[in-house]
Amino acid sequence: MAKKKVDAVLAWRDLELGMAITDPGSSAQLKTGDWRSQHPVVDHEKCIKCGLCWIYCPDMAYSPGKEGYYDWNGDYCKGCGICASECPKGVITMVMEEE
Amino acid sequence: MGKKIGIEVSIAVSEAVRAADVDLIAAYPITPQTHIVEHLSELVADGKLDAEFVPVESEHSAMSLCIGSSAAGARTYTATSSQGLALMHEIVWIAPALRMPIVMTLVNRSMSGPISIWNDHSDVMSERDCCWIQTFAENGQEAFDLTLHAFKVAEHPDVLLPVMVNLDGFTLSHVIEPIELMTQAEAGKYLKPYEPTMRLDTKQPVTMGGVGIPAVYTEAKKQYETAITASKKVILDAWKEFGEVYGRKYKPIETYKTKGAEIVLMTMGSISETAMTAIDLMRDKGISVGLMRFRLWRPFPLQEFRRAVKNISVLAVVDRAISYGSQGGPVFMEVRSALYDQEVRPQVFGFVAGLGGRDVTVDMFEDIVSKASKYAEKGKGPVYEMIGVREK
Ligand code: SF4
Ligand code: SF4
Numbered sequence: 142m143a144k145k146k147v148d149a150v151l152a153w154r155d156l157e158l159g160m161a162i163t164d165p166g167s168s169a170q171l172k173t174g175d176w177r178s179q180h181p182v183v184d185h186e187k188c189i190k191c192g193l194c195w196i197y198c199p200d201m202a203y204s205p206g207k208e209g210y211y212d213w214n215g216d217y218c219k220g221c222g223i224c225a226s227e228c229p230k231g232v233i234t235m236v237m238e239e240e
Numbered sequence: 241m242g243k244k245i246g247i248e249v250s251i252a253v254s255e256a257v258r259a260a261d262v263d264l265i266a267a268y269p270i271t272p273q274t275h276i277v278e279h280l281s282e283l284v285a286d287g288k289l290d291a292e293f294v295p296v297e298s299e300h301s302a303m304s305l306c307i308g309s310s311a312a313g314a315r316t317y318t319a320t321s322s323q324g325l326a327l328m329h330e331i332v333w334i335a336p337a338l339r340m341p342i343v344m345t346l347v348n349r350s351m352s353g354p355i356s357i358w359n360d361h362s363d364v365m366s367e368r369d370c371c372w373i374q375t376f377a378e379n380g381q382e383a384f385d386l387t388l389h390a391f392k393v394a395e396h397p398d399v400l401l402p403v404m405v406n407l408d409g410f411t412l413s414h415v416i417e418p419i420e421l422m423t424q425a426e427a428g429k430y431l432k433p434y435e436p437t438m439r440l441d442t443k444q445p446v447t448m449g450g451v452g453i454p455a456v457y458t459e460a461k462k463q464y465e466t467a468i469t470a471s472k473k474v475i476l477d478a479w480k481e482f483g484e485v486y487g488r489k490y491k492p493i494e495t496y497k498t499k500g501a502e503i504v505l506m507t508m509g510s511i512s513e514t515a516m517t518a519i520d521l522m523r524d525k526g527i528s529v530g531l532m533r534f535r536l537w538r539p540f541p542l543q544e545f546r547r548a549v550k551n552i553s554v555l556a557v558v559d560r561a562i563s564y565g566s567q568g569g570p571v572f573m574e575v576r577s578a579l580y581d582q583e584v585r586p587q588v589f590g591f592v593a594g595l596g597g598r599d600v601t602v603d604m605f606e607d608i609v610s611k612a613s614k615y616a617e618k619g620k621g622p623v624y625e626m627i628g629v630r631e632k
Contacts, residue, residue, distance in 0.1 A: 151456065151459065152459065153458075153459035153460075153462040153463055153466075156456070156459055156460060156463055157438075157446075158339050158400065158437060158438050159337060159338040159339035159340075159400075159438070159448060160337070160338075160449075160450060160452060160456070160460045160463070161338075161438055161446045161447060161448050161450075162446060162447035162450050163438075163444075163446050163447075165445050165447075167447075171453075
């Protein structure tokens with residue numbers, strides 16, 4: 142089986158049999174962030190670095206970053222607002238995307 | 241080859257599954273499919289068939305398990321009827337989408353309600369758009385042969401789609417007929433071991449059944465549609481080879497006394513036997529009738545159908561299922577649609593008969609033919625008509 146990059150815009154003939162995904166770990170290549178209508182903004186001044194945003198995010202949009210903070214990755218965030226609702230300090234604000 | 245023995249058609253179908261040397265059977269018993277899976281379960285328990293028999297807790301599980309088994313590269317079989325198929329429905333669509341060459345016998349039974357265990361085609365017609373290849377047996381030998389054919393077609397690398405072999409509940413499944421069975425060695429002359437193109441394999445991991453986001457869902461559908469349309473060539477080749485090996489020849493559409501016939505009946509499944517008797521009797525009376533029946537229903541044999549009706553002026557389609565609130569039975573609608581852009585085409589009249597186990601008798605066929613002839617003369621008839629409804 143040829144190793145193929147997962148690309149959501151493949152022509153139909155290039156799809157694997159039965160839409161199988163033959164390249165493990167390929168979901169990282171599928172950027173889903175453009176579905177979003179809003180995104181979280183973290184106030185690092187008040188963040189206590191508890192990591193709950195990282196744990197709760199269903200799309201793994203946060204990852205541990207410098208100095209114990211969590212970096213947000215807009216390629217995958219779908220704007221669900223779970224992080225904002227779970228943050229114990231209430232330091233995450235959801236901001237509407239620009240048109 | 242072996243000699244013909246008198247055997248119940250259901251048992252013969254399980255013997256075909258045994259001859260096909262399946263690896264796994266997952267099934268839930270339901271009337272009138274029961275004898276098939278009971279016998280298979282006995283064959284496995286008695287060590288006469290080296291396969292896993294999984295007595296699942298529902299048909300939904302049966303088809304789910306069949307997909308897992310087929311994905312692992314095993315030759316996989318199940319059987320069901322009406323409500324069982326309905327419970328399976330969700331997974332029935334997934335099997336072809338994952339390109340799993342599962343073979344299923346559908347012992348046709350009407351859909352409830354009212355509750356009915358008897359025969360018609362409402363179960364299969366509810367699943368006609370799901371990308372399964374679908375064939376219809378008229379008699380016991382055909383049910384046996386189509387089962388072997390189903391594995392051959394399903395597992396072909398150019399197909400890799402599930403196949404549903406339809407046989408009428410009770411009127412075919414429970415009758416005893418003279419049938420020539422085969423051993424695994426005899427079937428092996430035709431049916432080679434399954435070699436999966438893709439399978440679950442820890443050395444070469446794949447994800448099956450991922451999400452089809454809007455950007456790719458349409459392309460996936462195009463793949464399935466292309467596959468089932470292209471499968472017709474393999475279906476025909478596999479019938480040709482079957483004829484070469486065993487001497488019994490099959491084609492997508494069967495005809496009986498259609499040459500020069502003024503009116504041609506169109507049927508599917510076991511009522512075709514009664515239809516042939518009716519035709520013989522009507523011919524004796526000087527009525528010029530013939531019969532045509534679909535053996536292959538999906539993919540729809542369009543070219544073969546158009547060729548078969550070329551010199552026919554009146555077609556009376558007998559549906560064994562109703563499509564509520566539409567313009568006729570499913571077969572009638574497709575047949576009429578297949579002819580729409582033909583310059584020369586027969587007049588087509590639709591009849592719905594034999595619902596929920598109501599016998600379709602010789603008299604009914606005579607009634608249908610006389611009605612069709614009357615409508616043809618007038619140049620029009622009702623959109624479609626239910627036959628044998630008691631008015632008082
Ligand atoms: S809004 Fe939802 S998806 Fe985006 S980072 Fe927060 S939890 Fe994750
Ligand atoms: S949940 Fe809130 S406080 Fe905790 S790490 Fe995330 S932003 Fe900081």
